[in-house]
Amino acid sequence: MDYSLKIGGAAGQGVQTVADSLSRVFLRQGYFVFTTKDYQSRVRGGHTFTQIRIAGNPLSAMRERVDLLVCLNQETFDRHATEVQEGFILGALEKNQELSATVIPVDFKKIAQDLGNQIYANMVAVGAVLGLLGLEISSMEKLIHKYFDKKGKDVVESNLSALVAGKSVVESSGHPPVFKEVRKDDDNKNILINGNDAIGLGAVLAGCSFYSAYPMTPSSGVLNFMASRSREYGIVVEQAEDEIAALNMAIGASYAGARAMTGTSGGGFCLMVEGLGLAAMTETPIVVLNGQRPGPSTGLPTRTSQGDLEFVIHASHDEFPRFVLAPREPEDALNTVIRAFNLAERFQVPVIILSDQYLADSEWTYAEIAFNESADPPAFAEALDDYKRYRISKNGVSPRAVPGTGPGLVIADSDEHDQTGHITEDLSVRVEMQEKRMRKFDDMRNWVRSPLKKEGEDLTLVGWGSTYGILLEAREHLMNQGIHAGLYHFTDVFPFPSDIRETFEALPNPVIVEGNYLGQLARLLERETGLRFPRRVNTYNGRPMLVEELLHRLEEVTK
Amino acid sequence: MDYSLKIGGAAGQGVQTVADSLSRVFLRQGYFVFTTKDYQSRVRGGHTFTQIRIAGNPLSAMRERVDLLVCLNQETFDRHATEVQEGFILGALEKNQELSATVIPVDFKKIAQDLGNQIYANMVAVGAVLGLLGLEISSMEKLIHKYFDKKGKDVVESNLSALVAGKSVVESSGHPPVFKEVRKDDDNKNILINGNDAIGLGAVLAGCSFYSAYPMTPSSGVLNFMASRSREYGIVVEQAEDEIAALNMAIGASYAGARAMTGTSGGGFCLMVEGLGLAAMTETPIVVLNGQRPGPSTGLPTRTSQGDLEFVIHASHDEFPRFVLAPREPEDALNTVIRAFNLAERFQVPVIILSDQYLADSEWTYAEIAFNESADPPAFAEALDDYKRYRISKNGVSPRAVPGTGPGLVIADSDEHDQTGHITEDLSVRVEMQEKRMRKFDDMRNWVRSPLKKEGEDLTLVGWGSTYGILLEAREHLMNQGIHAGLYHFTDVFPFPSDIRETFEALPNPVIVEGNYLGQLARLLERETGLRFPRRVNTYNGRPMLVEELLHRLEEVTK
Amino acid sequence: MSTIFDNKVENAWCPGCGNFGIQNAMKRAFSELNLEPRNVVLVSGIGQAAKAPHYVNTNVFNGLHGRAVPVAFAIKTVNPALTVIAESGDGCMYGEGGNHLLHNIRRNPDITVMVHNNQVYGLTKGQSSPTSEEGFVTKTQPSGNISRPFNPLSFAISQDASFVARAFSGDIDGLVRLLKEAIRWKGFSLIDILQPCVSFNKVNTYAWYRKRIEYLDEAHDPENRLQAFERSLEWGERILLGIFYRKKRPVYQERVKENLGVEDLLYRGFESENILQGELPRFR
Amino acid sequence: MSTIFDNKVENAWCPGCGNFGIQNAMKRAFSELNLEPRNVVLVSGIGQAAKAPHYVNTNVFNGLHGRAVPVAFAIKTVNPALTVIAESGDGCMYGEGGNHLLHNIRRNPDITVMVHNNQVYGLTKGQSSPTSEEGFVTKTQPSGNISRPFNPLSFAISQDASFVARAFSGDIDGLVRLLKEAIRWKGFSLIDILQPCVSFNKVNTYAWYRKRIEYLDEAHDPENRLQAFERSLEWGERILLGIFYRKKRPVYQERVKENLGVEDLLYRGFESENILQGELPRFR
């Protein structure tokens, strides 16, 4: 079983309410749910849609195929009707074209009006979908109680009748239920979580106690998540006046002994570039989230991209060590954030997490969260009398103390400095210090996680970050077609492990798949390995790749 | 003839006055002069020195060898005395070590005091040097008149007597004049110019009428140069409140039809990264100067570095075309700036000029400025009624109009936009626009200047930017030793010409020499060519390479 | 009323948004001032308000969040014949862009700065803005905003801004009047426009404003800085509108003309070879 | 006078610089307040003034040009037991860093901001700064500065800053007194310190200041905002020193304690497995 719904309408019409309700019903009935959001940079009007895919097994990508299109307005019909091949279209529609899909006209708004208030139109739509699919409405009833009990009996009752009305009107249309077999479960314990919430949860689990940020799509969700947990876990969440302040605050917080993080998108990251160098020079651990969206400049604020890889690796003047980690899905994001905090503290370097709108907003289903990273407790040095913040050491890392914890003083400087931290103009000290900092790279390479590898002798799909699930599913398809496709997928995109050249020499026919124009991972790998990777798939239309689209593109490059 | 002087003292003591006077005397007498400045990030005290090298032929680098050390204080002696092998040391000194040099004690200050005022001590020093070398003082006398006539007769007279007194005291010490043959010329027409002034002059000659910047070493010199020419040529020179404003102002000015430029160093460039993307997205021509200094972060504000290459090439989120040009010496800098304006306008892209403290502050001698680039007149389109700012075109460049010049409107947007310039959420337009912008790269590669090449079959010195002169001289030394060394030197470091791989395949034994730790040009070339460049010389001590030092390092990597 | 400043670009604001009033008032003011589309440049940042220039038939520079003012400053400096208006939201102008506002008040360029002040971040979906009231609850400030609201009028008056006014987007006639005065004014004019956001600001609604707004009375002397300051502190039961402060100060672009003797900075054509020959002796 | 706040770091200031007075006063104030080096953090930006923390035996965070205040804000928030002072030059605090000053006045963290105001950019060799007088001639402003000087006191008072004072580095006793009050004050305190730059500012010299300075008299009521504002506008024949304005306002760090119930943000140790299990049901 593998079924896809698309729910469309104008911003503000409630697409998200319908989609959230349905996703949760499916989830509670034991289906694996996968959702993606497509929206514009506006608050009302325009066109927005959410896609929901459900199956009996875990899902990791979205397909092109749409089995059921739910139209909250005519525009949704006009734009998407032809995408439905054999399935159904629900809504109050003017059918202005010949279609292979079955159109079931249901006027959600009118039905709701007849029940007393058109604000329940969305619940009518939910009922209609459940009715069409032949699913029980019991889990939706429970959800209605959960959401609305506090709003009073009337609201609950109205929602419940809207739900039933939607269901009945479709059932009475005479179409047999779409799902032949239905699950009886209505209290399944699987969870549905998107990348942003998972990142926030990871930060909480890492012991982050200071999160400063300036709002920016697609990372504002993390800011909101942290704010929502602020009182519960004692986390200061501060909306900064700009991104420069956001990062400088986080650096100050880290210097003082907190686990600190900031989050933004490309444009805001640009403003953090100077601060990144400050963190590096003062060797202050810091975690910076960059949720990518298409640029250059403001670009497409609500869409997705993998265009910032080379930028964040080289951001800030002169040279210093850093990690760049690009999580593959929400669960991995949660663990990656914890790992980011651990690595930032272990090496006293900035760690950049590269997310994107696709990862941020897409929801994945998990039976449980494999919580396979745990936060290291802080390893602060004691500030004794002779404490030296930048003591020269073999691996480049010096004992880090926090001010106020001992008689020793903690002196940090953005200028080149001596071992005590005081500004210096002694150029031999400069050389020593630059070498100390750069020396960290040696051990850092031992701590990067190797790319995830699945064997396959015909070709190898290579990617990084949020494309993981898409590559995974594409690989299955290829396998089913008898093509033995391997997978080689990076979470840790910088630095690379030291054996990267040997690995790629042994990798059968790599095809590098990325959400950017230039092929940035490909170029980095070329720089690092001296090999050439002419076979690439690149997209830059602001949308995540769909499985069919990728398979089609793969055919092109491999033929 | 090849003679080197080092003049040292505390900041504020007048090292620069002595050095400037001497350089200009040498220049006017027909010597080729080359100077470098070494100073600390402070205004008074500490230690600073200027090195002057003179010869009968053009010079292009500084040597380690010091023939004459002029000590304005004891610290200069203590730090540098051993650098003088066979030459002389002048000053009021406590000789606290055995030396091979001849020390001639002259108390500049006391002599000046005896003449009435210790502020003339620097002129005593100048006289002493001229006396020791056996040079005429006539050109210095002329300079004194030039500088001080407006200050009155007394000042002129005092300076003249100080000059003579310095000369006499050394002559009376009995040392025969160092220079056997002296030039009789005292009005030679050669010029002595540093990188910053040459860059400013280039901007003037390109027709730049708007220069906005926030002060930052080592680029403040350009700001000051532009300010000094502001009234003469009608250039608005505005000190911005920060670098963000500096670049946004320049972009606004360019949009409105001015030739606009800004200048900064790495830390300020960090703050311009977002604006760089704005220029790219709005396709507004802009020239941005980044004078490199060592980092990360504040680092060593007054020293030199080539650490920002990969940063500026990848700066700003997502992808867009840009040029990065790194001039090799002042004359080339002047021409590069003109070329930068031409390229910025031709392709409507940002052009970054990568200078550094070494280029900025070093003075070169030229018989005349080969003014081999001329500024293209602006090629504005007419803003007709149906004007579309971002009309799709074959080479990616659209006709650029300026607001107010016709009935058509000029609409620029940092969001993704359609051909008229209005914001769009149409993703097919996005793809079209991103491809339009990226398409510029094709023709841009035809406009980059090929690296300067000199043949040599034994090995090839490869470098970029300000190391040019050093490599040139090192090559001559190698040639003299019978090693046939070639030279391959980049001014245009991004994008590379399209035949770069073939070029490097044919290049004998490249050794890549750079002022950074990681070997950034080497990495870029590896990415671009797929070849490996294991032989490298890298320095990151904040000082320019000296010829002997480079030769020594070359021996190491080539043996 | 249709004007030559109408265009056909699809509008992306929420129905009922206060931005519509501002847009209409602006077009009316432009028409009444007999401006020509080609000679007007609207410069904005990023946000809901910052989309406004797209809906007006003029030249547009829709730049970066927070950076409208430096762009506007430069456009006016290069070509003083243009009417240059920087227009954006409160987050854009007072938050991210606060520093530019401050320093351009000091420069006093002849531009008008219109701030659509809805006391919230609209486009990013409802965070508090610099002007949000204390206690304002949002998803990002679940315990309520704990920062004191920024007072743009007191701020501008404190730095002797040349022209400082407050308007309400719900009173279009009043807004047109103030806009015309601001645009005509030679020097930096700041006009803070109270603008209800029907989607995210459920506190400062049309009704809330309507109950409170009141124009400065005849007794108010806009040349009196102290009085202007005192009035600017009022915010609560009564919210004052009108021109708070006005002071003739030397205008940046006029100083440029005086100092440099040029009318604009457009390409003038010149003899670079002569310039070079004139420059060389300075390097001897 | 030697104190436990002396250290042996070599000083890089020009002989006679006003910074020395500030440094001495600061050490004296710290001693008289019985502060301990380990519990003080001096945060600075970049510039001549910004080197000051290196010459004092305390914890130091010498960060980026213009960014001292956000760093100081965060340090205090994480560990309110520390005495946190942001200290830098006028260019750093009022130029590059203007926006942070503005918004931290709104937050009202319990930090002290000391501005070494020499009305010039010292470290970069003499450009005009936001507080330079009109007409100030420099290499970068050869026709004289054409921007109106920034008035930090009026600015701070306009945004209801909790504590606003002006001092003179040439009057160490007065400076010590004001510094002690500012540091003791619970909330954001701004102290603008007039500081002669003997190398680059030949206008605002010791003598120039000495002729003009005068302490606010007894009649001045620092709780009176209008009066404070009026006084802050004075600058010319007479330059006033002292506490211009003082207003008790809720302090950021105390609000954090109230809202979150935590004393500081240092690592507390926690059961992440339990947290995770508690979180999961929220995602169903």
Ligand SMILES: Cc1ncc(C[n+]2csc(CCOP(=O)(O)OP(=O)(O)O)c2C)c(N)n1
């Ligand atoms: C550098 C940067 N940071 C953040 C953003 C995201 N962003 C877009 S609009 C906006 C706030 C909008 O608020 P306001 O300026 O008040 O305008 P409104 O939408 O309320 O009209 C933000 C934070 C951005 N585009 N650029």
Ligand SMILES: Cc1ncc(C[n+]2csc(CCOP(=O)(O)OP(=O)(O)O)c2C)c(N)n1
């Ligand atoms: C981002 C950035 N821009 C510019 C500089 C260069 N810079 C260093 S100090 C300084 C100005 C110093 O002036 P001020 O803050 O008044 O301090 P002062 O030296 O006068 O004490 C500047 C512009 C820098 N370090 N960083």
Ligand code: SF4
């Ligand atoms: S979100 Fe608010 S400000 Fe933005 S368009 Fe909607 S109502 Fe207007």
Ligand code: SF4
């Ligand atoms: S330049 Fe001015 S401010 Fe800096 S140390 Fe010297 S006198 Fe003091």
Ligand SMILES: [Mg+2]
């Ligand atoms: Mg707003």
Ligand SMILES: [Mg+2]
């Ligand atoms: Mg200063």
